[in-house]
Amino acid sequence: MPVSPSSSAQAARDAVAGRLKELRAEAGITGPELASRCGWSHPKTYRIEGARTPPSPDDIRRWCEACNASSQADDIIAQSRTAESMYMDWRRQVRTGLKQLQNSYVPLFKSTHLFRIYSPTLVPGLLQTEGYAAGLLASIMRFRDAPDDVTEAVAARLDRSRIIHEPGHRFVMVIEEAVLHYQLGNTEAMAAQLGYLLTAGALPSVSLGIIPSAAPSRQIWPQEVFHVYDEGLVSVELLAARVQVTQPSEIALYVKAFEELRAMAVYGADARALVVKAIDALG
Numbered sequence: 001m002p003v004s005p006s007s008s009a010q011a012a013r014d015a016v017a018g019r020l021k022e023l024r025a026e027a028g029i030t031g032p033e034l035a036s037r038c039g040w041s042h043p044k045t046y047r048i049e050g051a052r053t054p055p056s057p058d059d060i061r062r063w064c065e066a067c068n069a070s071s072q073a074d075d076i077i078a079q080s081r082t083a084e085s086m087y088m089d090w091r092r093q094v095r096t097g098l099k100q101l102q103n104s105y106v107p108l109f110k111s112t113h114l115f116r117i118y119s120p121t122l123v124p125g126l127l128q129t130e131g132y133a134a135g136l137l138a139s140i141m142r143f144r145d146a147p148d149d150v151t152e153a154v155a156a157r158l159d160r161s162r163i164i165h166e167p168g169h170r171f172v173m174v175i176e177e178a179v180l181h182y183q184l185g186n187t188e189a190m191a192a193q194l195g196y197l198l199t200a201g202a203l204p205s206v207s208l209g210i211i212p213s214a215a216p217s218r219q220i221w222p223q224e225v226f227h228v229y230d231e232g233l234v235s236v237e238l239l240a241a242r243v244q245v246t247q248p249s250e251i252a253l254y255v256k257a258f259e260e261l262r263a264m265a266v267y268g269a270d271a272r273a274l275v276v277k278a279i280d281a282l283g
Helices: 007-027 031-038 042-049 057-066 070-085 098-104 106-111 130-143 150-165 187-200 248-264 268-281
Strands: 087-089 114-119 170-176 206-211 225-229 233-237 241-245
Touching (some): 007 042, 007 057, 007 070, 031 042, 031 057, 057 070, 098 130, 098 150, 106 150, 114 248, 130 150, 187 206, 187 268, 206 248, 206 268, 233 248
Parallel strands (some): 114 170, 170 206
Antiparallel strands (some): 087 241, 233 241
């Protein structure tokens, strides 16, 4: 079985906890002694050292001061912030609305040369049309109880998608055939989305593969939605959070999975036939 997609984030948290534990050991003080110096209960010390409770910047400053290592506080705070940014729960990301979330991806998109995207459930965001995106984002807004800025968020999503027409980027996308039949928005919006896939799949920078539902003897089972950005980052979309995978061994695992999924997909005329079939099924 693959490694949990949250393991990179947990490893980063463990590294922060381990560094703090080392400071305490080097200072020659016990957990209860450190707790007394910091002004909290000693179970908190063990929760932090066990990476069960992420330390706040103030916690880290108190800890370093108690260990006579105040000069190291800024570096550990930065390390902790990086660790916490690797596991970003959707509730926190959408609390100010969905438009900001769309825009937050733009710097990453602009700096990425090769996008590898696998989706078993949705048309990839870079290929979404206005009606489809509106249906999806409205559903997300309701489910996550986010502020209603769907109109602005859709505009931001479409704006960031223009990158597929900009030079210097290549997009390899693989979806399951079921994506073509999961209807988001009304029938008209879904028909427009499927029609756009016929056009977008022909763009020189885009490779769109579709894994047929009837594919015999699958070599790999359907995975969660994930994006591989060049060679240094994988973003995995879970129900509760978006996880950023940065450990090389885990990135390699996702790249391996992507290549196996890509090998099962059909392209060109065969892929277009599946899209046309889905359009016909709309009635």
